Amino acid sequence: MATHTEQLTRPAVRLRSLTRSFDGRTVLDGIDLDLPAGQFTALLGHSGSGKSTLLRAVAGLDHGVVGRGRLTAPERVSVVFQDSRLLPWRRVLDNVLLGLNGKEAEERGRAALAEVGLKGRERAWPGELSGGEAQRAALARSLVREPELLLADEPFGALDALTRIRMHNLLRELWKRHRPSVLLVTHDVDEAIVLADRVLVLDQGRIGLDLTIDRPHPRSYREPVLGEYRERLLAALGVTEDHQ
Numbered sequence: 563m564a565t566h567t568e569q570l571t572r573p574a575v576r577l578r579s580l581t582r583s584f585d586g587r588t589v590l591d592g593i594d595l596d597l598p599a600g601q602f603t604a605l606l607g608h609s610g611s612g613k614s615t616l617l618r619a620v621a622g623l624d625h626g627v628v629g630r631g632r633l634t635a636p637e638r639v640s641v642v643f644q645d646s647r648l649l650p651w652r653r654v655l656d657n658v659l660l661g662l663n664g665k666e667a668e669e670r671g672r673a674a675l676a677e678v679g680l681k682g683r684e685r686a687w688p689g690e691l692s693g694g695e696a697q698r699a700a701l702a703r704s705l706v707r708e709p710e711l712l713l714a715d716e717p718f719g720a721l722d723a724l725t726r727i728r729m730h731n732l733l734r735e736l737w738k739r740h741r742p743s744v745l746l747v748t749h750d751v752d753e754a755i756v757l758a759d760r761v762l763v764l765d766q767g768r769i770g771l772d773l774t775i776d777r778p779h780p781r782s783y784r785e786p787v788l789g790e791y792r793e794r795l796l797a798a799l800g801v802t803e804d805h806q
């Protein structure tokens with residue numbers, strides 16, 4: 563992983579005039595965006611606004627899609643999805659190590675599982691894990707690859723509210739320790755505000771708002787000052803809050 567000084571001097575992701583269309587309908591409309599290395603960024607937007615399309619483009623998972631523009635991203639990119647995508651016929655540690663071999667990789671896999679709170683579950687089958695545990699294993703699978711960029715597409719979307727808060731703390735903790743650049747796609751305004759240092763709103767194929775959240779961590783949903791950010795984000799999303 564890059565040193566902290568290197569991280570500050572070069573963007574991890576650079577998009578220039580990035581355009582993506584499906585069936586003649588433009589979903590991303592000439593996006594220009596730099597994500598500085600080591601930054602924790604969230605991407606908000608309505609359903610269908612193109613968040614996953616943007617994330618897939620950055621991940622290089624959209625081969626064959628009609629599009630234009632220039633994109634640079636680091637070499638080591640990990641992606642976490644809403645479902646853990648663990649292979650049910652492989653034990654948890656083997657899922658984490660998928661494609662990696664050797665004693666040293668195994669040690670790193672065990673360490674990653676310990677980091678996400680799954681020490682002792684190395685030989686469990688994915689079917690024996692709860693939803694939150696499965697997402698922890700998915701995070702460990704990403705972590706063990708030492709990503710420079712971690713892309714997460716609604717990673718906590720299927721979890722209950724309490725588990726989600728614990729996963730927020732875990733993700734932020736892992737980010738602090740390893741400092742990958744993070745791009746987190748979410749529907750959840752509060753999740754974005756509590757976790758990210760920069761929140762982007764995708765609207766009509768463009769970045770409609772680019773908001774820096776300059777507040778110390780850990781943050782709580784209940785901090786009154788975060789309410790100002792919430793209102794700005796909701797306004798950018800075209801949602802008006804009912805204050806009655």
Ligand SMILES: Nc1ncnc2c1ncn2[C@@H]1O[C@H](COP(=O)(O)OP(=O)(O)OP(=O)(O)O)[C@@H](O)[C@H]1O
Binds near residue numbers: 584585613
């Ligand atoms: N492979 C594809 N083929 C055709 N249309 C697609 C494809 N992928 C995405 N789209 C369309 O592009 C638009 C944006 O989809 P995308 O999944 O990026 O939105 P999203 O903001 O991530 O939505 P959600 O929050 O509901 O997941 C949608 O209208 C979707 O139907």
